[in-house]
């Protein structure tokens with residue numbers, strides 16, 4: 053067993069971070085200039101880290117497989133970012149954000165990390181405003197907020213439906229400034245294919261130059277990964293097409309541990325699948341649940357008529373609609389957390405009440421909101437006895453101002469007008485709470501290897517609350533790693549520049565080259581894409597919204613067979629020495645195949661239901677998740693080093709000194 | 720629906736490119752890129768090289784996708800990126816021409832893929848607010864009038880796709896540059912460095928080999944985020960006044 057030390061500092065929860073920060077080892081400015089740091093990934097986490105480390109004076113080398121740092125998947129985040137500012141005077145506080153996050157995560161995250169996240173959340177907003185992020189504002193010129201699922205305060209800052217874009221552009225510009233200043237060297241279109249360790253410490257990476265195919269060796273005193281999540285193991289997800297697990301997974305093959313890999317977030321409001329050719333799924337931001345009401349027809353025959361396109365949602369009278377979230381969870385209604393909302397949608401569709409031709413969709417209806425806003429606008433603007441048409445017109449204008457770009461996106465994809473007809477939505481894979489195991493310093497069990505943002509497992513437990521990933525990515529990058537990296541680097545000030553001609557680099561470069569040669573040598577008959585699709589279907593079927601032991605055992609076997617088939621029949625066109633997206637995909641899918649198996653093992657091992665992990669064997673009579681705190685209040689960290697036959701489990705017990713473990717209730 | 724595609728194929732930056740014809744069977748619910756996925760699956764199944772094109776988010780926000788479709792960057796629909804274009808806007812039997820962005824400052828890498836790092840270098844030259852992490856005051860310390868903030872936001876929605884350059888007969892990058900200059904100039908936080916920024920960014924734009932702006936307005940018409948020409952007017956104003964008002968030249 054590896055002894056997983058969380059390295060949480062002593063002291064009262066609320067004082068840990070402040071005290072620790074002021075007693076930490078520092079690296080003097082003259083020494084910083086002699087220390088090199090590799091940052092892989094330039095999403096919110098990576099770009100924020102690279103920019104800030106550059107500002108501090110370290111020599112940073114930043115890597116992304118994208119053609120520009122501005123393209124990272126973070127750009128697609130829509131809804132918003134949380135911060136415990138309490139600008140609305142509605143009772144928010146650091147403690148409340150901490151508590152909501154712990155509870156939302158179904159008590160499977162580390163208290164001290166989450167509290168620190170809540171503390172620094174406020175600095176993030178200040179920083180972003182200073183960078184010129186155009187957050188939404190009220191008429192008085194102050195910052196606006198909205199509510200997100202799983203909480204009862206309004207603490208989400210947003211920039212229309214493009215919050216991720218604006219935050220990433222802020223971080224990208226901060227990074228650009230450091231590139232200009234010469235503190236950061238940027239490597240675009242470089243994909244990390246391996247981690248290099250010397251004497252047990254992470255000292256560099258091997259990359260493939262995606263334009264030329266050249267295998268390159270890059271050395272540094274330490275390595276920071278901000279390489280994002282692995283939702284694309286499901287093939288269909290809301291993640292960008294090129295998001296992948298390779299950087300994290302290759303680190304696992306070099307000894308890092310993968311924590312809670314089965315904790316996947318299935319987001320309740322996505323545009324349903326329309327056909328076999330589908331390449332990705334599109335999220336409709338959770339913020340829509342502020343105003344949209346979720347329902348299915350009460351009568352099965354109505355649902356069937358809608359499925360057969362004989363009826364429309366608007367044909368169903370009010371009394372025949374089942375607003376099942378409001379019915380089942382009166383306290384939170386449509387704003388229950390994501391895992392709860394997704395499962396509830398699945399239950400209704402499984403009962404046959406779904407509303408699309410496939411039966412896999414529920415309505416998200418803005419009809420009531422449009423009328424409510426229309427009436428209030430009519431009053432505000434002094435329109436007396438407004439006609440129904442006028443009310444609709446005014447209401448639609450308000451809804452457009454709030455969600456215009458989302459409605460437009462919906463219409464472009466489906467060809468339906470969501471102002472007139474209720475939207476159809478269905479859950480889809482969206483985010484991965486699992487990730488590389490890290491301690492309080494965000495350092496993995498491999499000394500000198502750090503993981504930030506969605507790539508680590510640390511803050512969201514078994515379910516992430518909306519608007520908390522952007523917060524975590526930026527917290528890690530701007531306000532945590534710049535301090536905690538010093539704990540490692542202060543011991544390295546006498547270490548000379550790491551030599552990339554060390555045999556460890558040569559060995560790793562050779563093994564990358566060998567993996568690439570192997571992909572071409574197979575020269576089989578099936579495309580990489582077709583394998584990825586099949587893997588995704590297995591994952592969704594057996595490790596998706598509901599899981600059970602029988603299915604998971606079957607799934608593991610199926611993945612192993614698929615992997616064997618992959619290595620005997622995949623076809624990769626072209627050669628290594630050129631721009632070759634098929635080769636890029638082939639290497640990524642190879643890693644997904646291994647990760648998928650570990651996810652299933654993790655789901656099988658965790659004999660309880662918590663957050664996004666729902667084991668059918670463990671549920672209450674009302675169908676709610678049934679946790680087993682006595683046996684599973686731990687982080688499951690999986691080791692699968694090169695040479696090891698199969699993955700093995702290590703545990704970090706979670707200790708809750710400040711919150712009482714309760715059954716999560718949103719009723 | 721059955722379609723004929725005339726696609727630009729080019730092995731690498733130095734190779735001679737040419738149009739290649741392909742037949743593809745598509746569904747009206749597919750996105751344009753899903754239609755190309757179908758073509759590529761077909762090519763791979765015949766052990767041929769698939770067509771290289773770039774994409775990532777497939778929801779119109781990352782700015783990666785970039786195809787000239789029937790002569791128009793991002794295709795026929797107003798305010799729509801290539802990835803958001805759906806096949807329901809085409810008819811059975813159509814012939815569709817697909818080309819890369821064409822501009823000296825965006826050299827072709829392969830097939831439909833081009834190098835847009837010139838945009839990154841323009842941002843690096845001054846497209847930011849010079850504030851270090853940790854230096855910020857409270858987010859609500861400076862109120863910003865809602866409409867002004869909204870206008871800054873409109874400019875900030877540029878996705879850096881480069882369609883404006885591809886659309887422009889002179890391959891000018893003015894719309895892109897002016898969007899960033901406007902975004903930051905319209906906010907009190909960015910205003911401070913406005914004069915320096917506009918000069919540095921314009922200098923870098925010229926150094927990258929983009930053409931001159933002659934006000935044809937083609938960029939605005941094809942910009943998927945509907946970035947307005949008024950931004951170019953603002954840039955020109957700021958540039959001129961910066962040349963007179965600051966003794967320092969950047």
Ligand SMILES: Cc1cc2nc3c(=O)[nH]c(=O)nc-3n(C[C@H](O)[C@H](O)[C@H](O)COP(=O)(O)OP(=O)(O)OC[C@H]3O[C@@H](n4cnc5c(N)ncnc54)[C@H](O)[C@@H]3O)c2cc1C
Nearest residue numbers: 093094095096097126131132244280505506519520521522
């Ligand atoms: C559609 C959508 C909407 C969302 N909306 C919200 C929201 O409203 N609020 C919220 O809080 N969260 C939201 N999220 C979640 C959030 O956007 C992500 O969790 C977060 O942005 C991840 O940031 P990151 O920096 O960790 O990784 P990413 O942004 O994914 O960046 C990963 C980076 O790593 C690089 N990289 C990866 N592997 C390699 C490699 N091998 N070599 C080189 N480079 C590599 C990539 O090029 C990229 O630069 C949303 C997610 C989706 C999918």
Ligand code: SF4
Nearest residue numbers: 877878880881883942
């Ligand atoms: S201005 Fe418009 S066309 Fe030009 S890069 Fe920005 S979004 Fe693309």
Ligand code: FES
Nearest residue numbers: 775777782784802
């Ligand atoms: S693929 Fe991201 S904008 Fe088209």
